[in-house]
Amino acid sequence: MTSINALEDIVFASHKFRDVLESARRLTVRSEFPTVEWYEELPPIDWGFALLYASAITSAQSERAQSAVLRIATACMLSSDAEAAHHAAAAALLERSGNHMAVELAESRERLPADAWQQLPGALRLEVVRSRIENSVRLSDGRVLPVNPFQGKFWDAVETNDWLSVSAPTSAGKSRIIREHFLEIARRAGSFTLVYLVPTRALIEEVSRDLRREVPPDVGVFTMPWDPDLADSSRTVLVVTQERLHLVLELLQSLTVDLLFVDEAQSLAGDARGVLLQHAIERTIRRSPDAQVLFASPLSSNPELLVEDAPPSRRSSSFVSETVTVNQNLIWVEHIDRKPQRRAVSLVADGNRHRLGDLVLAQRATSVPMRVALVAHALAGSSPGNVIYVNGPGEAEKVAKAVYEQLPALKEPDTELDNLRDLIKTAVHNKYLLADVLARRVAFHYGNMPLVIRTEIERLFGEGKIHYLVCTSTLLEGVNLPCRTIFMRNPQKGTGRPLKEGDFWNLAGRAGRWGKEFEGNVVCIDTDVDGLWPNLPRVRKRSQISRAVSTGLDDASGLLAFVRSADEVHDDSTAESLFAYLFSKHLGGESVERLLERIPLESERSEIASAITNTALDLTIPVEVVTRHTGIAPVSMERLLDSFRRSGKPPSDLELPLPEEPDSKARFQEALVRIGATMTSVFGAPRSGEDRRKWQLANLIVNWMKGMPLARLIDQRLAFNASLTSAVAIRDVMRDIESIARFHAPKYLACYADVLAVYSTELGLEATDRPDYAMMLELGVSRTSEVVLMSLGLSRTATVALAGFIGVDEWSRAEALEWLAAQNLDGLGVPVLLQREVADVLEIASRRAESSSA
Structure with missing residues (x-):
């Protein structure tokens, strides 16, 4: 009997099948972009042959086979030449592949009649029934949940393993099946604590909102360590970032966890936050050794890395799924010499480029934002579902305005858009460009914007009310924002850091919504410009998962530089976080020898080990304070404590006030200056004389904690610096709120308060109740x-x-x-x-x- 792998090779060895597959690919691209001037007509497709050969590989699990089956079935449903019997066979292919949502989409768009598969011969109908049974799971409440092959495999694996790491394409339905697993546990009797660990605050709100709507009434869904009901909850779901999980573990010393799920697990590679993520995971597992631990990541080739630390007694597994639920078309758009209003359009498939036609722009593109806008509008027109990826907030606003200029005014007012525009003018600023571009169904979206604004933008985009959405790298952080077409030019992740291929394909996976679109389109602009695309994509690739801890030890130059300059103030670097991580493990009685073995040179291993030992011997800060503030090196805390001692001031003159107290701004500025001299330079480099930046930040911090609206904070910034434009002031204030007020300030001011308490104890003074500055700063309220x-x-x-x-x-x-x-x-x-x-x-x-x- 011929194996499925051998059969797959036979099918793809057929020149006729490859030609048919290429024709199907071009047919679907033409259906997506009718404005392109195509060079040649498509040859007719022999649908009987195409469907027969595709049916032979539906059981193959490779991405190549699944993509081909989906491509043939989709093209058949879109083709005007295909007959009803062909459509029924296409439906059967999708059902056999477990892609029930594509069938439902085709029926809703009248590409297939309802239950088209029932027109098939009896044997094939039975096969569809069998496939539906195989691609479903029965829930404890009696419902049957349809799943695709990845979701079905995950469901089986999560029932039989204590540790599990999975990788699947962005559109494979990871979030949905994870949520169903959480809900399945929540439906069972008994007490539990489930942790859903996400990389961003935006995802906290998205995930918690969905869970709150579906969990049983006696299950509490919590998103913050300061929730007054958290300690008393016996059936608990925690949706938190690594920072908030660390705080929960500090505040609730008796908390144990039954399930820890790490979403977007590739975030373990992410510099200082990646170190903290690993620390939070390890700390949770130490406290709850019997917890089930799950990891999910998109398009990674080595998910097994994340279960290497599973104890031998725990059942562990990992798998890479190549389930394809939506295909992506990779399009290159390039200039044509001496034809400024035309662009060449090429389709890239299997690493090969095929020039298909020309695109006519509405006018010459005299700037980069205009070029991106003109290409996007020429291809997509006024259709919804378009995301344009850019490299920063300022660029997002420029491109959004350029797209706005290409679109006509709305013929009738849209109440939902008007409501959002009103909120933006009230809650952000009446001069915020976002309110203007929304008038023509254009928006921009970046991480520093208020969450309520971003959430409403995402909702309106998903419902087709917003047609163009210009986004920054927040799309790479797990934000659930699928689209029909994504446009990119010189994509970066941070200034001067071109997207790696893994990040590119993760981003590309946003194109094509499973159950919403038959396929997605990834349009790369100016791929012919030298040096603009250092990682020009041709074939979808998986990336290697890494850990920031391991990377920082494999190349220990940064860690060594920190150790050798420990007397200097640093800038919240990854190296400092890594040293603090190693030191925390040492204080906890764990050996760091195995970790240090990753450092190639014995002399360097010895130098770092000695630095850890000597720091511990010289430590005067209590251990619980050091471990509470992981990420801050103990030497920085010692410098701060010594600064208190040398000041000669009583603790009452150094303590942080409540935000409403009359001297609060001056006191917070003094604290920032002292922190800048002893702990970190993230609040601005020390300067002689008045430090305007720290005064500016102290004013922001105090007013933020007092609950001052964003619009007033922006007006204050404009009054503080008359040379700023409104656009720059709005972006700067939102950036300072996210980076300073909600991240760096809670981290360092909470540590400041604890070290000041140590100083008070040294002087024999009784400790007083201190406000929770971390809470007030992260939330932006104080009551x-x-x-x-x-x-x-x-x-x-x-x-x-x-x-x-x-x-x-x-x-x-x-x-x-x-x-x-x-x-x-x-x-x-x-x-x-x-x-x-x-x-x-x-x-x-x-x-x-x-x-x-x-």
Whole structure:
């Protein structure tokens, strides 16, 4: 009997099949881009032959085979030459491949009649039935969940393994099947704590919102370590970043975890945050050795790396899935000599480029933003589902404005767009360009924008209300923002850092929404410009997962440089985080010898080991303070403590005030200056005389904690520096809020407060209750009542809009919900979108209360 691999080779050895596959590929590309002037007509496709050969490889698990089957089936459904019997056979191919959502999409778009497969002969109908049974899982509540091959394999593996690491393409449905696994556990009786670890705050809100709507009423979904109900919850789902998980473990010393899921596990490679992620994972597992540990990553070739640390007694496994649910067309768009309004369009397949036609631009492109906008509009017109990837917020705004100029004004007003524009003018600034470009269904999206704005943009884009969305590298951080076509030119991840091929294909995986589109398109612009595309993509490749800890030890030059200059103030570098990580393990009684063996030279291993030992011998900071502030080197804490000693001031003159106190800005500036002299340069390099930057940041930090709206913070920045334009001030303030107020300031000011407490103890003074600066800074509010509102799922923007009407400082969740339900939000002048936020929170709470009482 011929094996499936041998049969696959026979099929692809057929010149006729390869020609048919190429014709199918070009047919689908033509259906996507009707404005291109094609060079030649397509030859007719022998659908009987194509479908027969495709049917022979439906059981093959390779990406090549699955992509070909999907391509043939899709082209057949789109073709006007295919007969009804061919369409039925195409449906059978998709069903056999487990791609039920593509069948449902074809039926919804009337490319297939309902239940087209039932027109097939009896034997084939039975085969479809068998495939549907095989590609489904039965849930504990009796429902049957349709799955694709990756999801089915994951479901089997997660039931039989304690540690599991999986890799699959972006569109394979990882998030959905993980959520179903969480829900399946939540439906069972008993207490549990499940941790869903994500790389960004934006994903916290997205994942928690979906889970809150579906978990049983007695399950609490928590997103912050400061939630007052967290400690008392017996059935708990935690959706957190690595920073928040670290804080949870600090605040709840008795917390144990039953399941730890690490989403976007390739983030372990991410510099200082990658080190913290590994530290948080290891700390969780040490406390909960029996926890199930799951990792998921897109398009990685070595997921087994992440289960290497599983104890021998724990069952572990890993697999790479090549399930293809949506195909991508890779398109290159290049200039044509002396024809400034025309561009050559090429299709790249199997590493080969085929020039297919010309694209006519509306006008000459005299700047890069205009060129990107003209190409995107020439290909996509006014159709929805277009993402343009750019390399920074400023570029995003320029390209969005250039696209806006190509589009006509709306014939009729769109209420939802108008509501978003009103919120932007109220909550961000009345001169924010985003409100202007939205008038023609264009938006931009980057990580520093307020979450409520980004969330609404994503929703309207997903519903087709926004046609063009200009994005930065937030798309690489797991934001669930699929599209129909993604346009790129010189894509980078940070200034001067071209996208690696793995990142490119992860990004490209956003093109083509499973169940929403038959395929996606990846359009690369100016691929002919020398040096512009150092990693020019031709064939989809998987990337190697790495760990920042391992990378930093394999090349220890950065770590050695830090050790040799430990007396100097550093800039929150990866090397400092790595040293702090190693030192924390040493303090915890763990040997770091095995880790240091990764350093090639024995002399360098010895130097770093000695630095760790000597630092421990000289340590005067309590161990619990050092471990609480992982990521900050102990030598920096010692310098800060010594600075307190040398100041001659009593602790009361050094302590941080509450944000509403009259001297708060001056005191926070003094603290930032002291931190800058002893711990880190992230708040600005030390200078002689008045430090305007630190005063600026102290003002921002205090007003942010007080709950000042973003619009007022921007107006303050404009008043502080009259030379700034509104656009620059808006971007700068949003960047400082995310980078300084919500990240660096909580990290260092919380450490400052703890080291000051050590100083107080040395002087024999009693420790006083200290405000939780990490909480106030990350959330941007200072009252317990406001924290409770945010714990319910309200954004900071909505919370701040309501804060002035709240008459109490502390209340329970139930009291907060009762207060929200009693308010006349329209009468209070709360913007429509924020009213909807409140309504969503109340709806979820009401549904859970009804389910609980039923």
